[in-house]
Amino acid sequence: MSTLELKNIALHDGAEDVMYDISATMSSGINLLVGPTLSGKTTLMRLIAGLVKPSSGSIALDGADISNVAVKDRSVAFVYQQFINYPSLTVFENIASPLKVDKVKHSKEEIAARVEEMAKLLGLSPFLKRKPSELSGGQQQRVAIARALARKSDIVLLDEPLANLDYKLREQLRAELQSIFSEENAIVIYSTAEPSEALDFATNSFVMSEGRIIQAGKALDIYKQPVNVAAAKAMADPPINLLPSSYSNQRAIFANKEFQLERPEIIGKEISNFTLGIQPGKITLQPTGSNSIEFSAEVQLAEVTGSSTFVHVKFETGQEIVIEVEGTETFELDQRLKGYFNPDDLYGFDVNTGKSIFFPKGSVN
Amino acid sequence: MDAKKKNNKAWFLVLPVVFVVAFTAIIPLMAVANYSLQDIQGADNRLFVGLDFFKRVATDPNVQDAFARNVTLSMQILLIQIPLGIFLARLMPKSGWKASAALVVVAIPLIIPWNVVGTTWRIFTRNDIGLGGVLVNKFTDYNLSESTFDAWATILVMDTWHWTPLVTLLVYAGLRSIPQAYYQAAAIDGASALAVFRFVELPKLKRVLMIALLLRFMDSFMMYTEPFVVTGGGPGSSTQTLSILLTTIAIGQFDIGVAGAFSLMYFLFIQIFSFLFFTVLTLDERPGATRVTPKEKVKSREKVEKPVNSKLKKVLK
Numbered sequence: 001m002s003t004l005e006l007k008n009i010a011l012h013d014g015a016e017d018v019m020y021d022i023s024a025t026m027s028s029g030i031n032l033l034v035g036p037t038l039s040g041k042t043t044l045m046r047l048i049a050g051l052v053k054p055s056s057g058s059i060a061l062d063g064a065d066i067s068n069v070a071v072k073d074r075s076v077a078f079v080y081q082q083f084i085n086y087p088s089l090t091v092f093e094n095i096a097s098p099l100k101v102d103k104v105k106h107s108k109e110e111i112a113a114r115v116e117e118m119a120k121l122l123g124l125s126p127f128l129k130r131k132p133s134e135l136s137g138g139q140q141q142r143v144a145i146a147r148a149l150a151r152k153s154d155i156v157l158l159d160e161p162l163a164n165l166d167y168k169l170r171e172q173l174r175a176e177l178q179s180i181f182s183e184e185n186a187i188v189i190y191s192t193a194e195p196s197e198a199l200d201f202a203t204n205s206f207v208m209s210e211g212r213i214i215q216a217g218k219a220l221d222i223y224k225q226p227v228n229v230a231a232a233k234a235m236a237d238p239p240i241n242l243l244p245s246s247y248s249n250q251r252a253i254f255a256n257k258e259f260q261l262e263r264p265e266i267i268g269k270e271i272s273n274f275t276l277g278i279q280p281g282k283i284t285l286q287p288t289g290s291n292s293i294e295f296s297a298e299v300q301l302a303e304v305t306g307s308s309t310f311v312h313v314k315f316e317t318g319q320e321i322v323i324e325v326e327g328t329e330t331f332e333l334d335q336r337l338k339g340y341f342n343p344d345d346l347y348g349f350d351v352n353t354g355k356s357i358f359f360p361k362g363s364v365n
Numbered sequence: 366m367d368a369k370k371k372n373n374k375a376w377f378l379v380l381p382v383v384f385v386v387a388f389t390a391i392i393p394l395m396a397v398a399n400y401s402l403q404d405i406q407g408a409d410n411r412l413f414v415g416l417d418f419f420k421r422v423a424t425d426p427n428v429q430d431a432f433a434r435n436v437t438l439s440m441q442i443l444l445i446q447i448p449l450g451i452f453l454a455r456l457m458p459k460s461g462w463k464a465s466a467a468l469v470v471v472a473i474p475l476i477i478p479w480n481v482v483g484t485t486w487r488i489f490t491r492n493d494i495g496l497g498g499v500l501v502n503k504f505t506d507y508n509l510s511e512s513t514f515d516a517w518a519t520i521l522v523m524d525t526w527h528w529t530p531l532v533t534l535l536v537y538a539g540l541r542s543i544p545q546a547y548y549q550a551a552a553i554d555g556a557s558a559l560a561v562f563r564f565v566e567l568p569k570l571k572r573v574l575m576i577a578l579l580l581r582f583m584d585s586f587m588m589y590t591e592p593f594v595v596t597g598g599g600p601g602s603s604t605q606t607l608s609i610l611l612t613t614i615a616i617g618q619f620d621i622g623v624a625g626a627f628s629l630m631y632f633l634f635i636q637i638f639s640f641l642f643f644t645v646l647t648l649d650e651r652p653g654a655t656r657v658t659p660k661e662k663v664k665s666r667e668k669v670e671k672p673v674n675s676k677l678k679k680v681l682k
Contacts, residue, residue, distance in 0.1 A: 046549070049549075049553060051549050051552060051553075071552050071553055071555075072552065072553070072554070072555030073555075076553055077553065078549065078550060078553050080546040080549075080550065081546075082544055082546050084544070084546045084547055084550045086564045086565065086568070087565075087568040087569060088564060088567070088568035089564060097554055097556075097564075098554045098555075101554055101555045101556060101560075102555075103555075
């Protein structure tokens with residue numbers, strides 16, 4: 001069991017701040033970096049790999065400071081979103097390449113054995129003599145992953161490795177990666193922009209936003225209790241509905257609907273405004289219980305995805321929300337629709353800071 | 366017969382192109398072919414001579430010498446300009462205003478007309494008033510109208526100055542299209558600068574370099590204006606290229622039949638050589654080479670690659 005410790009890492013590019021005061025502890029197994037594009041996931045990985053030097057702060061592996069260790073001397077492997085392999089080398093030579101330049105000398109038999117092992121693990125055995133350009137995208141990425149694993153690095157960085165693959169391959173490879181990495185002793189750092197992927201891994205996660213780590217914890221815990229709007233957005237798939245709302249005397253307004261809202265978190269506090277959040281799946285077209293609140297809105301758009309339909313509806317106030325309906329249903333444009341939600345399913349965020357005020361009931365463990 | 370009648374009228378859209386190409390390429394070429402087969406003494410006095418002119422050109426020692434000179438010149442040009450072009454492209458700034466500035470500066474020689482290049486260098490290399498000529502004369506005797514070596518070297522240096530930028534620009538564009546991730550991946554592997562060049566850049570530049578090689582070969586093999594202006598093919602015939610010799614025969618001696626045969630052979634040589642060159646370089650990318658099902662492919666590759674991969678086989682055992 002090893003640990004990687006990031007202490008107060010910051011990075012400036014000229015006058016521009018790229019990373020702000022990042023501190024985190026990652027341990028053996030899969031660690032997820034979750035966040036939208038440009039949130040700083042790749043930059044953080046490059047910092048950990050040593051490709052970029054932090055402006056301040058330090059990185060320690062098992063207690064030993066590695067901030068000043070050169071890239072090639074760090075025990076690091078990197079898999080990119082693009083499929084990066086040596087184009088003129090065969091799959092065998094590609095997987096063997098990090099072993100050949102390793103400081104520890106490996107005999108030819110050792111290298112061959114390790115390459116065979118990696119190829120078997122990733123299902124590449126029949127393709128060892130091919131060039132990367134003669135493989136499919138999924139196979140090319142497998143080669144890149146095999147290359148990364150071949151040297152048994154302490155840290156394995158995977159930067160959105162599945163983003164360029166089609167849906168089916170992504171699902172398949174994700175499942176395989178989970179089982180492969182569960183047997184490795186390395187600290188695996190895996191970045192993704194997709195909340196569903198993060199929830200699927202269900203492991204230690206770090207939510208990134210605008211160059212900061214805003215929340216750390218198990219993916220599902222973050223989903224249930226995000227610290228702020230950004231974390232809620234980063235972990236919500238489909239995107240969470242957000243509506244500005246006013247509040248007084250335990251009565252809140254959802255679009256044009258006033259209703260009773262009883263939350264111990266806000267009782268007795270002087271709050272007159274907040275942002276309400278609700279998952280599209282929590283809004284229904286039929287009442288679900290005695291405390292369901294009914295509202296009506298106009299249909300703007302219906303997206304059918306196969307297993308469910310996303311209905312975009314608009315209130316008289318001009319605000320729009322999305323409702324997720326099971327199955328494929330057809331809706332008329334501009335048709336008036338009755339929707340129901342349960343106040344217990346609402347998230348509350350501070351209007352100015354975005355910080356969470358309350359979570360859906362039942363999500364508190 | 367209820368099958369729909371095929372509408373082939375789209376053919377007519379090709380006609381304008383056919384006309385243009387006919388007037389610019391096919392008809393002139395056919396006229397040349399016409400001249401090459403008959404000895405024309407006057408408007409009404411012509412004699413069909415078959416392939417006589419072709420034989421004469423092929424066995425003419427002047428033509429053979431010029432051919433050898435051209436081959437040597439092209440090879441030297443490729444050997445100097447391709448590596449130099451790659452070297453310069455790698456030195457150029459990667460982004461920002463510096464990159465733009467470098468591109469403009471590098472591209473300047475490319476937009477100067479041939480004749481201007483020749484004239485500029487003619488003056489530049491004069492050993493009484495030319496900047497270059499006087500400077501070189503300070504260190505060693507330099508006179509391009511007397512020394513064959515000086516004349517040859519001048520042509521080589523001038524062409525390198527004029528055309529290396531083309532290679533540089535092509536390679537620069539090729540280098541910029543390599544994702545940064547490749548370099549980072551190589552850095553993490555601990556690959557040396559040489560290994561990065563050999564295993565990342567060179568394979569990625571393969572296609573671009575092929576185009577550079579082809580263009581530089583064709584252009585240099587057809588070189589005419591610059592040596593004509595700078596040395597006039599001299600001293601003696603030491604810098605006389607095929608093009609200069611051809612012009613002498615066609616216009617100087619007005620030997621139209623021989624010149625016609627010469628032109629066709631010249632044209633065909635460049636055509637065939639370029640085709641072979643291209644075919645050999647793209648051998649492994651031909652569609653036929655990869656259009657097999659994966660299973661068969663593995664087998665067939667094993668068969669083919671046995672001798673190459675015998676080393677690998679041993680390792681695997």
